[in-house]
Amino acid sequence: MATTESIKKAYVDYVLTEGEEPKSVYVFAKKNEMTEAEFYNHFGSFKALEQNIWAGIATNTLAEIKGQEVWPQYSAREKALSYFYAFFELLKQQRSFAVYSVNKQPKSITTPPVFAELRTIFENFCNEILTEGLESGELSDRKFFSKRYKDALWVQFGFVLHFWINDSSTGFEKTDEAIEKGVNVTFDLFQRSPIDNLFEYGKFLAKNGGIAEKMGFGV
Template sequence: MATTESIQNAYIDFVLTEGMQPKSVYIFAKQNEMTEAEFYQFFGSFEAVEQSIWADFARKTLTEIRAQEVWAGYTAREKALSFFYGFFELLKGSRSFAVYSINTHPKGFTTPKVFEQLKAIYENFADEILKEGIETTELNDRKFFGKRYKDALWIQFIFVLNFWINDNSTGFEKTDEAIEKGVNVTFDLFQRSPIDNLFEYGKFLVQNGGIKDKMGF
């Protein structure tokens, strides 16, 4: 009997063996001893199968890291790092599929359709930890840029994903380094900085008589 997981596994096996998607759902279903109707009970297309595989990588990662005893005590930065490390550790077991999937989808300025479900899950997670970080004052809630923090985290995620695809280092240790440096730099930008203090000081002077008045001009 067909299941979501059995169709995903059969699809991965096919594309890695043949180097391409099946020519039709009919052929794919027949090869895997199911009917077309059974396939369509779970997925509307092969693209939907591939989307679900990437989405499941994110879901499994979140399930694993949230089950850790230390999770509740993590800062937003630590939760982001935990997701990155967990996701790419999980992805090691499906590297051949990841390379195939990424290399067969056009790259551009918009998110490839294959990542749409993954992105939605990731952004919900990012929203959650960013709100926690702002509430605990770990992160600075900037008026115009605070809402763009999750976009910065998504860009960081895609950067690391592409870095990992091309990483030939032993145990992908360079990817681990890229995660550590990239996530930390990104969160450093989210935190309060001297520029924020300068901006606040300037706003204070304007609201209380202006810079010129305070300097006696």
């Protein structure tokens, strides 16, 4: 009896051996001694199957990092770094499949459908840690822009994924460096900066500028 895991394993073996997706579910099922019905009991298509593989890596990443005893003490920045490091550490175990899957995606400014479930899991995680960061004051709560923080992290994730695919450094140490620099720069932008102070001062002057004028300091 075919299972979700056995079907995923057989699919990965097929695409890495043949270099392409099976011609049909019938061909794939026959090769792996299962019926089409057994396949469809678990997946509606090969695209759904690949989505599930990527989503599974994301889910396993969360289970691993949230199981750490120190997790509750981490800042939002540290939690994001932990996710990135853990995800790509797990992805090493399926590098050949990841390279195949990423490289076959059409070039587009939108997220490829194969990453749809992964993105949902990733963004839910980001919303969770960003909310914590905003509530603790670690991150700056900017009108309109705060809601886009998760999008910035998704763009960063996409950059690191493609960087890792092309990384030939020993132990993928350059990817680790890209994660450290990229996530830290992104969170630096999320935190309060002199621009925020200037903006707040501008609002203050707009409300109280008349006082300065009455004292003879108008321009």
